[in-house]
Amino acid sequence: MGGKHPRSFITDGDLSMANAIAKVCPDADHRLCTWYIEENAKRHLHGDALTKFRRLVYEVMKADEFERRWCAFKNRDNVPEKELWLAMMYALREKWAAAYTDGRYFLGMRSNQRSEGLNSRIHSHLDRKMSLIDVIEHFMCCVSRMRRNEAEMDARASQSVPFTKISAARFFTHVIFREVRAEIRKICKWVILEVRQLDEARRYSIASKYDHKVHGEVSCSFDGALLMGVKCYCQMMDSKEIPCSHIFTVLKYLRIDIIPQCCVAVRWTLQAKAAFPSIRTANVHEWSEQMDQYRLLRNIANEALVKASLSFERSQQVIDFFENFMREGAENEGSVNETTLGPLPAHFSASNQPSGERVLDPHKIVPKGRIPSKRLKPCRPG
Numbered sequence: 001m002g003g004k005h006p007r008s009f010i011t012d013g014d015l016s017m018a019n020a021i022a023k024v025c026p027d028a029d030h031r032l033c034t035w036y037i038e039e040n041a042k043r044h045l046h047g048d049a050l051t052k053f054r055r056l057v058y059e060v061m062k063a064d065e066f067e068r069r070w071c072a073f074k075n076r077d078n079v080p081e082k083e084l085w086l087a088m089m090y091a092l093r094e095k096w097a098a099a100y101t102d103g104r105y106f107l108g109m110r111s112n113q114r115s116e117g118l119n120s121r122i123h124s125h126l127d128r129k130m131s132l133i134d135v136i137e138h139f140m141c142c143v144s145r146m147r148r149n150e151a152e153m154d155a156r157a158s159q160s161v162p163f164t165k166i167s168a169a170r171f172f173t174h175v176i177f178r179e180v181r182a183e184i185r186k187i188c189k190w191v192i193l194e195v196r197q198l199d200e201a202r203r204y205s206i207a208s209k210y211d212h213k214v215h216g217e218v219s220c221s222f223d224g225a226l227l228m229g230v231k232c233y234c235q236m237m238d239s240k241e242i243p244c245s246h247i248f249t250v251l252k253y254l255r256i257d258i259i260p261q262c263c264v265a266v267r268w269t270l271q272a273k274a275a276f277p278s279i280r281t282a283n284v285h286e287w288s289e290q291m292d293q294y295r296l297l298r299n300i301a302n303e304a305l306v307k308a309s310l311s312f313e314r315s316q317q318v319i320d321f322f323e324n325f326m327r328e329g330a331e332n333e334g335s336v337n338e339t340t341l342g343p344l345p346a347h348f349s350a351s352n353q354p355s356g357e358r359v360l361d362p363h364k365i366v367p368k369g370r371i372p373s374k375r376l377k378p379c380r381p382g
């Protein structure tokens, strides 16, 4: 994380984690995963009460409206055995109710699906009879597959542009661009009814085109003619870092054709990865010494070739060097065409050669969860 605290956390209801987050990252925002809340709610509530509780979880409303509806829900549906769980949930309401979490920085996520997805991917194909080495190999294989997918997606994003006239397609990633485009398309629904100057900010009242009913305000700050900051009542920019249709309506009104810097979060752009070195220290493919060596050379060569290509003489020197090198290689090691350039099978790698040290499996630990059921033995006749 480069020494930076995360801005937000999504966890299950674990109390020690909640305490640790509050202590170690006091400025980070913390919410509870809706998947766990849903599972617990199904255990404690049924029928109409469960439906009402779900509305309190997901519906965006004002905090006082939530309090009023919670009182009504509790008085009508309260049963003694549910009381403890409901009291605990009420105490934690700022961590799960949409009335409190809306507009906070969770990038549109409500559950810890990312880490659970990773868990389940690594758990699949695990077998309790596997040795420790098998487990590590399985883990490396999973990680290498995920990194390869990521590298492919990076390549696709950096080498292609969606077929559109909208200039934003050139700097947002493909996935985010689809969301941005959807917001741009919605501007036909809105009109600006009023513009007011208050202190430093200029406020634009946004209304529906059909009934002219005011929905909210977009507040903009300028440096001369330059738009420096923008804040919308819907809080989409604050919570997802994606400019909403209201902001685009104001941009259209101001005749700004290019999305200003204050509406572009670096994390959603194609340049987001520029902060990382282009040299990958981790393997994208299955591990082999030759591929490691090849990647090291390729990363050095990439930069050297760009430098050489700046001058014709240098380029010629590099071409001569490679031609000589290939000729020498052919004389000493036979034909170049016979050399494998793809990844070597894992059993050729040194890590699989027997070494002096013995690696033993760990002591057997009884896992948590369901005890494997014993099958009933069939009764023998007689």
Ligand SMILES: [Zn+2]
Residues within 6 Å of the ligand: 232, 233, 234, 235, 236, 244, 245, 246, 247
């Ligand atoms: Zn908005």
